[in-house]
Amino acid sequence: MTALSVPALPAEDARLRPVPWRRMAWVTWRQHRIALTGLVVFLGAVAVLIWTVGLRLRHSYAAAAACHPASSIACSHLISTFTVGGFLANGYNLQAVPAVIGAFAGAPVLARELETGTFRYAWTQGFGRWRWVLAKLVPLAVTVTAAAGAFSALLSWYYQPLFLARKPLTLFPIPSNSLAAGLFDLRGVAFAAWTLAAFAIGALAGMLIRRVVIAMAATLAAYAGLAFAAGLYLRLHYLPPALARNSFSFFVSDPSRPVVVVSQWWTKGGTTLSPSAMNQVINSTFQRMMPAAHSSQEGAVAALKQPTNLRVLHYLGQHGYTEWTRYQPAGRFWPLQWIEGGWLLALSVLLIGAVVWLVRRRAA
Amino acid sequence: MNVVETRGLGKRYRSTWALRECTLAIPAGRVAALVGPNGAGKTTLLNLAVGLAAPSEGEVTVLGGRPAGSPAALDGIAFVAQDTPMYKNLSAADMLHLTRNLNRRFDQHYAEARLADLGIPLKRKAGKLSGGQQAQLALTLALARHPRLLLLDEPVAMLDPIARHDFMATVLTAMADDGVSVLLSSHVLAELERVADYLIVLSRGRVQVAGEVDDLLASHRVLTGPAAEAATCAGRRAVHLRRGEVQAHLLVRSAADDPVPVGWEAHPVGLEELVLAYLREPGASEPRELAALRKAEPSEVTK
Numbered sequence: 001m002t003a004l005s006v007p008a009l010p011a012e013d014a015r016l017r018p019v020p021w022r023r024m025a026w027v028t029w030r031q032h033r034i035a036l037t038g039l040v041v042f043l044g045a046v047a048v049l050i051w052t053v054g055l056r057l058r059h060s061y062a063a064a065a066a067c068h069p070a071s072s073i074a075c076s077h078l079i080s081t082f083t084v085g086g087f088l089a090n091g092y093n094l095q096a097v098p099a100v101i102g103a104f105a106g107a108p109v110l111a112r113e114l115e116t117g118t119f120r121y122a123w124t125q126g127f128g129r130w131r132w133v134l135a136k137l138v139p140l141a142v143t144v145t146a147a148a149g150a151f152s153a154l155l156s157w158y159y160q161p162l163f164l165a166r167k168p169l170t171l172f173p174i175p176s177n178s179l180a181a182g183l184f185d186l187r188g189v190a191f192a193a194w195t196l197a198a199f200a201i202g203a204l205a206g207m208l209i210r211r212v213v214i215a216m217a218a219t220l221a222a223y224a225g226l227a228f229a230a231g232l233y234l235r236l237h238y239l240p241p242a243l244a245r246n247s248f249s250f251f252v253s254d255p256s257r258p259v260v261v262v263s264q265w266w267t268k269g270g271t272t273l274s275p276s277a278m279n280q281v282i283n284s285t286f287q288r289m290m291p292a293a294h295s296s297q298e299g300a301v302a303a304l305k306q307p308t309n310l311r312v313l314h315y316l317g318q319h320g321y322t323e324w325t326r327y328q329p330a331g332r333f334w335p336l337q338w339i340e341g342g343w344l345l346a347l348s349v350l351l352i353g354a355v356v357w358l359v360r361r362r363a364a
Numbered sequence: 365m366n367v368v369e370t371r372g373l374g375k376r377y378r379s380t381w382a383l384r385e386c387t388l389a390i391p392a393g394r395v396a397a398l399v400g401p402n403g404a405g406k407t408t409l410l411n412l413a414v415g416l417a418a419p420s421e422g423e424v425t426v427l428g429g430r431p432a433g434s435p436a437a438l439d440g441i442a443f444v445a446q447d448t449p450m451y452k453n454l455s456a457a458d459m460l461h462l463t464r465n466l467n468r469r470f471d472q473h474y475a476e477a478r479l480a481d482l483g484i485p486l487k488r489k490a491g492k493l494s495g496g497q498q499a500q501l502a503l504t505l506a507l508a509r510h511p512r513l514l515l516l517d518e519p520v521a522m523l524d525p526i527a528r529h530d531f532m533a534t535v536l537t538a539m540a541d542d543g544v545s546v547l548l549s550s551h552v553l554a555e556l557e558r559v560a561d562y563l564i565v566l567s568r569g570r571v572q573v574a575g576e577v578d579d580l581l582a583s584h585r586v587l588t589g590p591a592a593e594a595a596t597c598a599g600r601r602a603v604h605l606r607r608g609e610v611q612a613h614l615l616v617r618s619a620a621d622d623p624v625p626v627g628w629e630a631h632p633v634g635l636e637e638l639v640l641a642y643l644r645e646p647g648a649s650e651p652r653e654l655a656a657l658r659k660a661e662p663s664e665v666t667k
Contacts, residue, residue: 018435023465030458031451116452120445121502124414125466126509128435132466361418 019127024135032140035105039144043151046097054158061161094155094186098148098195099223105144106202107215109136110355114210123359130360137203137352145196152191159187184235185227188334189341197344198223200351207355230340236261238339241326246317258327268320281321286312365392365428367513367545368413372422375408382408384569386422390547390562392512394576395539397556398549399639400566406549407446409566410517413547414443427512439468442506446517448498452491456501459490463505475508482530496527503531507538514538516548520555528552532559553636565639567646577635584638587614589628603648604641615641 029036060078067075110133113119123129185194202219209215241261265273273281289312317323328336366389373386383405390396398406411417412424415433430437450459456479464470479486482504484497493501499519506514514535520528532555538544550556556563563580565572573580584603594605594612606613615633624630633641642648 017468019466019468027462027465030454030462117445117447117449118451119449120416120443121449121451122466123416124438124441124443124445125463126435126439126468127466128438 018131021131021135024127024132025139028136028139032105032109032136035108036140036143039101039105039147042100043097043147046094047151047154050154050158054154057158057161095227097151098191098198099220099227101144101148101195102198102200102202102223103216103219105140106199107206107219108212109140109203109206110359111206111210111212111215114206115212130356133356133359137355141196141199141348141352144199145192148195149189149192152187155191156187159183184333184336185231185340188337190337190344193341193344193348194227196348197226197351200348200355201226203355204351204358207358235336235340236328238336239328239332242329244325244327246313246323247325247327258329261326261328263323263325266322266324273321281316282312285316289315366390367392367394367428368396368424368426368547369429370409370412370422370424373409373412373419373424374421375405375412375417376420381420381569383412383566386571388564388571388574390545390564392545393543394562395535395546395548395559396562396564397560398547398564398566399551399553399556399643400549400572401643403568404566405569406566407517408569410443410515410547410549414438414441414515440512441515442509442511442513443515444499444502444506444517444519447522448502448519450490450498450502453489455487455489456484456493457486459501459505460486460508463509467509469510471508471510475504478504478507478534495522496524496530499523499527499531500534503534507534507542507544510542511544514544514546514548516546518549518551520550520552528555535559553639556639557635560635563635563639565642567643572642572646572648580638581633581635583617583619584633585616585618585620585622586631586633586637587616587624587628588612588631589614589625593625593627604645 064075064078067078069075110119113122122132125132127135185191198219201222202215205218205222206212206215209218236259242258265278267273313323368388368390370386370388373383373388374381375383382403386405386409398409400406408417412419413426413432415437418433424432426432426437427440430440451462454462460470460472460475460479464472476486479501482497482500484493484501490498490501499522503516503519516535519535520531523531535546535548536559539546561577562575563577564574588611591607591610591612594607594614601617603615603617605615615638620632
């Protein structure tokens with residue numbers, strides 16, 4: 001039964017042309033269609049959720065914006081329903097989306113091959129192994145990034161009412177602005193760039209760790225570390241901060257307000273004041289100016305959030321105290337977006353390049 | 365043309381040498397068998413030949429001078445790794461399609477006809493096939509590429525005797541019809557006797573013996589004689605001594621017309637016996653002399 005013969009040898013490999021790239025397209029699709037379908041289903045489900053919540057928010061916003069006069073109790077009530085939608089809660093949860101995509105779509109690409117031994121099949125075919133890894137990672141990275149880009153367009157739509165809310169909602173109580181973590185990296189190009197970076201981190205982790213589950217965990221950890229570093233420090237220093245003197249208005253709740261990098265009080269004599277020392281000064285001044293209104297320090301500090309209490313700060317400003325503030329103006333949203341998108345893209349290219357290099361030189 | 369050629373080839377994993385000072389020239393048109401105990405470096409040598417591992421020292425070329433692992437080399441080589449790794453969730457048909465897309469040449473007609481011949485359903489997932497069927501599928505994928513060199517790492521280790529026979533029959537058919545050269549590693553010595561015409565014995569990462577099977581059989585003989593004279597008779601040409609109460613059996617390197625000592629008888633040696641003798645004497649090798657045998661106590665007894 002095994003007598004079936006093999007046809008004669010084809011012509012010698014005199015003109016050896018590489019296997020065309022397009023042939024890998026089918027391979028990549030066939031081997032990763034489950035992951036890609038899962039990604040689309042996952043993002044689609046979250047998108048439907050955001051869509052329904054977003055529609056409700058728009059209704060609330062329209063009602064609140066139309067309310068007149070804005071300071072009436074009825075209007076305050078409407079404003080609070082508008083904000084109950086959980087903007088920020090959702091924002092922080094949604095930051096996990098790129099990490100999840102990176103862990104589930106990026107980490108297994110190489111880790112599964114190395115874990116099950118199938119790399120010994122894949123890397124000994126005529127296509128060549130570095131071309132094989134490139135033909136897998138690049139289309140997957142592009143697809144994942146495009147899906148994330150479409151998703152973040154929906155997020156921009158979702159957050160629109162927050163940034164429309166200016167005049168009628170000056171009492172808007174959410175301490176947020178367009179540059180804050182949870183709002184900055186879900187919109188513009190940042191979300192897609194973070195997803196791409198997570199995918200690249202996952203691919204490299206899979207190549208280095210060679211175990212699917214551990215590589216996924218490592219991807220989540222590395223992504224979280226990078227996202228925290230960017231949100232807490234890096235992003236504030238993409239561009240040299242602007243400097244402002246006695247800019248107490250920054251304390252006012254306003255969606256378009258800037259992000260304070262660092263703020264420092266100086267006395268008349270030219271020495272700096274620690275935050276706690278300054279709090280005492282503010283507190284005592286506050287009590288002298290409004291003895292009956294508040295007695296506790298907590299109350300005083302909380303009251304500073306209200307624009308009426310700017311009087312205390314202006315009073316201090318006129319009597320020898322100076323506040324210098326370094327800040328990123330809200331108008332820098334797009335420049336900062338491009339910077340963040342740019343370095344994440346560069347990082348991703350570097351990581352994917354490292355994977356290709358490792359596959360090429362790897363000793364089994 | 366040599367299908368595999370190595371010069372001073374070595375591979376080190378951290379501080380351990382898996383293969384060392386390996387110099388080989390395996391000619392085309394042979395079934396070359398790579399034998400040796402576990403950890404002798406068989407898989408390492410095959411991985412180096414196919415480019416899955418990079419040499420720590422020396423060099424390895426295939427198919428007449430192509431660097432191992434280069435596109436030109438991979439184009440002419442088909443490798444079936446140990447335990448025939450395959451994508452378990454892909455069907456046999458998908459595995460054919462996959463392999464066709466990954467290679468310049470792929471004989472779809474041959475592959476489909478062979479799977480039909482073997483009774484392997486195209487729609488069944490690779491993971492659901494029996495061990496023998498998986499091995500046959502992997503071999504089919506390899507042969508449909510029309511390689512000029514087929515590398516097989518322990519291809520029959522996991523197979524039952526019938527599957528083992530069918531597998532080797534397929535390999536021999538391909539060799540006869542397609543002129544493909546074969547290099548396979550194996551533990552199954554009985555199988556080698558039937559198929560191998562070139563032999564490489566590896567031990568502790570070094571090449572003990574390498575050569576045409578016919579030449580090796582012609583240059584070795586078993587001498588049988590009184591046990592008391594074994595130590596004196598076992599000169600520098602002895603490979604292995606098996607000593608009983610009365611009689612001793614000596615495997616020696618000698619031509620068929622070499623004189624036989626008085627009181628001793630000479631017999632031709634079989635391949636299995638030859639390989640076993642070398643495997644039992646990891647220190648023995650063709651170019652070097654065997655000091656151990658000149659001692660009074662032969663190693664078979666001390667073991």
